[in-house]
């Protein structure tokens with residue numbers, strides 16, 4: 001599979017991401033799957049900076065920066081204009097963080113998903129407001145330190161279920177993906193590209209400064225999220241069932257994932273045990289459909 | 291709903307239209323690629339009529355039925371960025387919800403036309419005419435036009451696109467909620483082919499083009515940001531000249547003449563009323579009556595509010611004794627919005643008229659010709675220092 005990936009780069013040197021940033025790695029591979037006929041819509045998030053400061057750009061596809069709460073609505077307008085102009089073949093992709101998706105942009109996202117707007121919405125979820133210096137969002141998992149949850153976020157493990165929220169809007173395609181599993185990641189972007197209608201990809205996006213990890217460990221941690229079952233790789237196509245696309249061959253306890261990150265330093269053994277139980281329960285349900 | 295009246299004798303046919311429908315016809319004639327809208331009283335008829343036109347196949351626009359006004363203007367922003375002509379209509383709270391994107395639109399130098407049905411802002415709830423909604427958006431970089439009649443509203447939409455697409459700044463056309471939006475008026479609907487020759491298809495000078503990939507709105511350093519704003523201010527500066535040309539061009543095409551401001555019976559007037567919107571009509575009736583009684587009063591109607599036509603106003607008002615500024619919006623702690631602007635325009639001159647700040651109406655408080663006559667009658671007792679409330 002991977003050897004079919006194009007050698008052409010649409011994301012270039014000189015971008016402004018931190019070393020080991022999952023959001024930049026993700027963009028690079030996403031664009032390889034989607035190709036040059038792509039327009040990227042970026043609300044306020046780390047990518048407002050990563051893409052480069054005027055007049056430079058790290059992207060060789062057109063990009064539109066938009067206000068925080070408006071990504072899905074702006075993308076709707078871009079898509080409709082392209083339709084009116086007969087430029088249907090251009091892919092419109094929103095590239096938003098978790099703040100712009102789970103929190104402030106949720107209304108516009110719900111509206112666009114409900115209207116079955118024909119574009120791909122990608123949320124690179126680094127589980128906090130990283131661009132403003134690590135404040136908690138509704139995507140921050142329980143137990144995680146952020147600058148607004150200095151003692152760790154309340155131990156309610158049920159992070160907002162974005163997959164479920166979008167699924168209940170009846171999208172044509174919905175998946176989770178991680179750059180730790182590039183084949184699966186790439187295959188999902190290729191699939192999303194080929195579909196019409198509203199498509200949503202939820203990426204768990206490793207963030208070394210926000211997660212308090214070493215930048216050299218980011219891909220390893222991304223893999224651990226999948227192997228521990230805290231971030232299962234899922235896929236849903238209209239008319240089908242939710243499918244787990246990668247079933248970890250060597251599952252690891254969630255404790256390993258938690259212990260590998262400084263942001264979870266306040267979590268005690270009991271809390272990790274409770275988290276493990278939640279994950280086990282969810283995975284049991286998932287495997288029933290596998 | 292439109293009723294066409296044949297006056298016979300080869301005279302051009304007139305239609306009877308609601309103000310809202312006049313706007314919808316105006317928008318339709320401009321063939322926007324994308325219309326995005328959300329209902330709000332008293333604008334709703336505009337987008338209802340437009341969706342009916344799309345439904346019947348009379349209008350080939352993409353109609354995005356969004357879930358909020360914030361998304362309406364955002365969808366227009368996306369459409370304009372993609373190089374399309376976009377349209378929306380809103381009012382009051384809807385316009386307030388759009389505020390952030392109004393800044394973005396002008397900052398990104400994308401053109402569009404938005405029609406706002408002027409209505410009060412809460413609290414308390416009030417659906418009646420008031421200019422607080424649009425005048426409080428004066429610093430967003432949008433051009434603002436105010437209409438007295440439905441004909442003017444229809445024509446302003448068409449002229450609005452011509453101007454917006456030249457200066458690459460968005461245009462807000464304001465009509466009084468209910469007074470214009472919900473009143474029927476006889477007017478001329480231009481023929482589609484006439485509009486087609488006047489308003490060509492929009493050719494965006496820059497857009498989201500995969501052949502020539504550019505980034506729009508990416509972060510700018512303070513120096514670059516400052517320069518971009520400087521260019522925006524310069525573009526605004528060109529508007530009065532371009533608007534004059536466009537009004538002339540419009541008159542050549544359609545036979546109706548407009549200008550940034552309009553004077554009415556101001557020759558030899560001691561007192562001049564400065565007014566905008568439909569209240570100009572009411573005030574004109576009052577001026578006629580007062581003139582019959584020998585009162586030397588005239589009226590200047592402000593059609594263009596942004597950019598503020600200071601030079602035109604100095605010429606029109608400079609030799610009068612006093613100006614009664616009729617405000618339908620107040621900046622609390624600083625007085626009527628229109629009065630402040632007018633005072634600023636006259637500040638550098640030694641000789642200037644007395645400028646009286648009159649808060650004539652808010653939240654649709656009724657103004658009759660008698661009300662206007664009464665205010666003019668009391669002019670000598672009004673304060674020049676403070677706002678005058680009644």
Ligand code: SF4
Nearest residue numbers: 017018021046130207
């Ligand atoms: S803060 Fe995190 S998400 Fe943002 S650029 Fe740095 S690594 Fe990437």
